[in-house]
Amino acid sequence: MSFIEVNNICKTFKVAQRKSGFKEAIKSFFKREYKYVKAIENISFSIEKGEIVGYIGPNGAGKSTTIKILSGILTPDSGTCKVNGIVPWKERKKYVKSIGVVFGQRSQLWWDIPAMDTFDLLKDVYDIEEEKYQKIKNELIKMLDIEDIVTIPVRQLSLGQRMRCEIVASLLHEPKILFLDEPTIGLDAVSKKIVRDFIKKINKEKKVTIILTTHDMADIEALAKRIVLIGKGKVLYDGSLLKLKNKYDTNKKIKIITNDKLTIKKKGVLSSKKIADGYEFVIDCKTLNVSDFLNIVTKNISIKDIEIDNESIDDIIVDLYKEYEI
Amino acid sequence: MKFYLSYFKLRFISGLQYRFAAITGVATQFFFGIVIIMVYLAFYESGDANTPMSLTELISYLWLNQIFYSLLTLEYKDREIIEMIKKGDLAYELARPKNIYFMWYFKILGQRLSMVFLRSIPFIAIILFLPAPYRLSLPASIIHFILFIITISIGIFLMTSIVAMYNVITLKTMDEKGITNIFAAVADLFSGGFVPTPFFPNFLQTIGNFLPFKYVCDLPFRIYSGNVTIQDGLFGIIIQIIWTIILVSLGYILTKKLLKRVVVQGG
Amino acid sequence: MKVYLKAISLHFKSAIEYRASFVTAFLSQIVVFFSYYFVILSLFNKFDNIKGFTLYEVLLCFAVIHFGYSFCEVFARGIDRFDKLIINGDFDRLLLRPKNVLLQVLCSDFDPIKLARFIQSLIVLVVALLNLNIEWTILKVLCLLFMLISSIVIFFSIFVISACYCFITIQGLEIRNLLMDGGKYMAQYPIGIFKKGFVIFFTVIIPYGLVNYYPLLYFTGKSNNILYMLAPIFVFLYLIPSIWLFNKGMKKYSSTGS
Numbered sequence A: 001m002s003f004i005e006v007n008n009i010c011k012t013f014k015v016a017q018r019k020s021g022f023k024e025a026i027k028s029f030f031k032r033e034y035k036y037v038k039a040i041e042n043i044s045f046s047i048e049k050g051e052i053v054g055y056i057g058p059n060g061a062g063k064s065t066t067i068k069i070l071s072g073i074l075t076p077d078s079g080t081c082k083v084n085g086i087v088p089w090k091e092r093k094k095y096v097k098s099i100g101v102v103f104g105q106r107s108q109l110w111w112d113i114p115a116m117d118t119f120d121l122l123k124d125v126y127d128i129e130e131e132k133y134q135k136i137k138n139e140l141i142k143m144l145d146i147e148d149i150v151t152i153p154v155r156q157l158s159l160g161q162r163m164r165c166e167i168v169a170s171l172l173h174e175p176k177i178l179f180l181d182e183p184t185i186g187l188d189a190v191s192k193k194i195v196r197d198f199i200k201k202i203n204k205e206k207k208v209t210i211i212l213t214t215h216d217m218a219d220i221e222a223l224a225k226r227i228v229l230i231g232k233g234k235v236l237y238d239g240s241l242l243k244l245k246n247k248y249d250t251n252k253k254i255k256i257i258t259n260d261k262l263t264i265k266k267k268g269v270l271s272s273k274k275i276a277d278g279y280e281f282v283i284d285c286k287t288l289n290v291s292d293f294l295n296i297v298t299k300n301i302s303i304k305d306i307e308i309d310n311e312s313i314d315d316i317i318v319d320l321y322k323e324y325e326i
Numbered sequence B: 001m002k003f004y005l006s007y008f009k010l011r012f013i014s015g016l017q018y019r020f021a022a023i024t025g026v027a028t029q030f031f032f033g034i035v036i037i038m039v040y041l042a043f044y045e046s047g048d049a050n051t052p053m054s055l056t057e058l059i060s061y062l063w064l065n066q067i068f069y070s071l072l073t074l075e076y077k078d079r080e081i082i083e084m085i086k087k088g089d090l091a092y093e094l095a096r097p098k099n100i101y102f103m104w105y106f107k108i109l110g111q112r113l114s115m116v117f118l119r120s121i122p123f124i125a126i127i128l129f130l131p132a133p134y135r136l137s138l139p140a141s142i143i144h145f146i147l148f149i150i151t152i153s154i155g156i157f158l159m160t161s162i163v164a165m166y167n168v169i170t171l172k173t174m175d176e177k178g179i180t181n182i183f184a185a186v187a188d189l190f191s192g193g194f195v196p197t198p199f200f201p202n203f204l205q206t207i208g209n210f211l212p213f214k215y216v217c218d219l220p221f222r223i224y225s226g227n228v229t230i231q232d233g234l235f236g237i238i239i240q241i242i243w244t245i246i247l248v249s250l251g252y253i254l255t256k257k258l259l260k261r262v263v264v265q266g267g
Numbered sequence C: 001m002k003v004y005l006k007a008i009s010l011h012f013k014s015a016i017e018y019r020a021s022f023v024t025a026f027l028s029q030i031v032v033f034f035s036y037y038f039v040i041l042s043l044f045n046k047f048d049n050i051k052g053f054t055l056y057e058v059l060l061c062f063a064v065i066h067f068g069y070s071f072c073e074v075f076a077r078g079i080d081r082f083d084k085l086i087i088n089g090d091f092d093r094l095l096l097r098p099k100n101v102l103l104q105v106l107c108s109d110f111d112p113i114k115l116a117r118f119i120q121s122l123i124v125l126v127v128a129l130l131n132l133n134i135e136w137t138i139l140k141v142l143c144l145l146f147m148l149i150s151s152i153v154i155f156f157s158i159f160v161i162s163a164c165y166c167f168i169t170i171q172g173l174e175i176r177n178l179l180m181d182g183g184k185y186m187a188q189y190p191i192g193i194f195k196k197g198f199v200i201f202f203t204v205i206i207p208y209g210l211v212n213y214y215p216l217l218y219f220t221g222k223s224n225n226i227l228y229m230l231a232p233i234f235v236f237l238y239l240i241p242s243i244w245l246f247n248k249g250m251k252k253y254s255s256t257g258s
Helices: A022-030 A062-071 A090-094 A115-125 A130-144 A159-171 A188-206 A217-223 A241-248 A289-299 A313-323 B002-016 B019-045 B055-067 B079-087 B100-127 B141-175 B179-190 B202-209 B219-225 B230-264 C004-014 C018-047 C053-075 C082-087 C090-095 C101-107 C112-131 C139-170 C173-187 C196-205 C208-219 C226-255
Strands: A004-017 A035-049 A052-056 A076-085 A099-103 A175-182 A209-212 A226-232 A234-240 A251-257 A269-275 A280-283 A307-311
Touching: A004 A062, A035 A062, A035 A076, A035 A226, A035 A234, A035 A251, A052 A062, A052 A188, A052 A217, A062 A076, A062 A175, A062 A209, A076 A251, A099 A159, A099 C090, A115 A130, A115 A159, A115 C004, A115 C173, A130 A159, A130 A188, A159 A188, A175 A188, A188 A209, A188 A217, A209 A217, A226 A241, A234 A241, A234 B079, A241 A313, A251 A289, A280 A289, A307 A313, A313 B141, B002 B100, B002 C090, B019 B055, B019 B100, B019 B219, B019 C018, B019 C173, B055 B100, B055 B141, B055 B219, B079 B100, B100 B141, B100 C112, B219 B230, C004 C018, C004 C101, C004 C112, C018 C112, C053 C112, C053 C173, C053 C208, C082 C090, C082 C139, C090 C101, C101 C226, C139 C173, C139 C208, C139 C226, C196 C208, C208 C226
Parallel strands: A052 A209, A052 A226, A099 A175, A175 A209
Antiparallel strands: A004 A035, A004 A076, A226 A234, A251 A280, A251 A307, A269 A280
């Protein structure tokens, strides 16, 4: 039995439909027409303790529905879901003590007062003992380097500073699972790095299981070994990021810096182009692997420098979305 | 001028979009009208005190107050403009080659007229046929009616100049929840929005005479019901016009002056 | 309870962050509230009674109703503005916390500026009591307490019930306001002055009458019926369906996620 076990959950939403016009407005006041939208369909996966899983998919794929079900806010229509032996929506109070949630686009901090005050309130909300609370709080504050920030009213903080405080607020009660919903959205490069490093650290040191949804593939690359890709309410891929890359990342761009003249005609070379200080090739690794290709090159010319580019993870995801037509 | 009119038109049309709000608005006004009349009826039935208005005059007054509430109330501010001022988002407005005060003026006017257009016509139709004593009586005479049409038209412009003044106050104090609200509450009180001014204690009536607020709706309603003689009505209309001119010029000058300061500060 | 008190103190802290505008906003509430009883004062300037009720009896009625209403506006603001909580999605956040949801909704907002109304209604209450010739007995003290508490209870219940409405839809809230504000406006006066249909409606369906009218009759000695003195207690029954509805609505919310 895994730590998080999700089996065939489905969720359908009823959406009221209303045509424009005065008559329609009156009509819909008494009788509404509804449309049923399947948000998620037979989603299953399991997550082990201490894993970091990237939960990705395009907008409207059903990500937030799944997260809401996993965090106990929504009840699925069918299917089962157990986290740490608890059904999230059945024992809400008990369950939510074991989870932490960070919404990148929403704030749980009080806008007009320092974050420290919010922390103190959360202490009582989660019934944390004073001593334990002080210890954890200080530890987290130190780890995220926000000693000077937590005493300033939140409205005066930058987005990056605020996000760090948000994360502390979500971890005060030492949750076993942390849901991160686009935690780096809108952050600058430095803040992104701080947040990512921190997530890695608590995962490693405190064995916190992390489920991360994001549109920023750099987050995924930095953090998640495993991804679950969903689209149109279904799981499309569940497995390691590396495997996904190997499967789809077959084209490589190789740049060769040289003064010599070079022409290569071989199966597997998809294109070649003369650039200012050399040549640029795109090769298909399935028919011609990189070392063979380089062998041919070195036989013919002397190389000053080589650059090999992988197709970016973003491109892979876009290809995937295309493939599944989502 | 054409620009201001099209600004007005735009506001008017977008105001017409809120049909549902209009229906509930009429329901609210109707319900409150009945309830308020019941309170006054209970007073009138409790003994013949020295009443400053006859029951028919009073009931006409109270209904007119409900009918024209959304048009003439001094309690509501233009949230959109006030927000814009508070957030310092005036840049867009300033970037337009038109006078900002008159832009506000016609915006408010358009908004208010669209509301009353939707609400009052079906409303009047209902209350003219209510059973006595709740019925809205016809105007006291044809001359009273003509005067009423004139004075309420001027009243609309006077109302707009007062509501536009709230924007000016906000521009000056940047405190829309406090000072502007106090101003609005006092204006509303003296306009007769809560109690017809003849019911005011004497000293408050005297103060009210020197303020512009009662000329917005109290005067028109009393002219309609015949609580005011034709002579007094005509005199009132002259004061109405004077106040409108004073307030519009004051608003225009102050806005210009205050905006200069805003621009200098780089707001 | 501890959480609630702490949340309130934080809300207060937030509010006074903007000191100057807090003061003027407070003042403006005093002026606005004054205009409410200005109506009563002006009318009693011309009349000496309304269907046998004197100025101070009416003011007592007025004060009791506004005592409860403004109390809820200050301390139960979160429920009053429940539609906002649903719209901006903050309600989801509350479901993630291991505390009673209704309590958390209460904690989510607090409006210290409306204290201006609360304090003023207390002043009106005291003025009314000082000017009424009451032969004080223990039962009358109890009666007054019942009135005040039941006034809080009824508005709290109405707030909760209208919050439940938001679980279903957030459209047409104006109708809710019409029922609540219209009823509140009437209950500022002894409801006995209105037509019979209204009296029955506001005794049985939305029992404003039980809050101030019937106990007022006992309190001022207009009636000796002990049942009138106990009338406010029945208002407490109103809490049961409202909280039940709220829990029901919450379950529905988590299955529809509207």
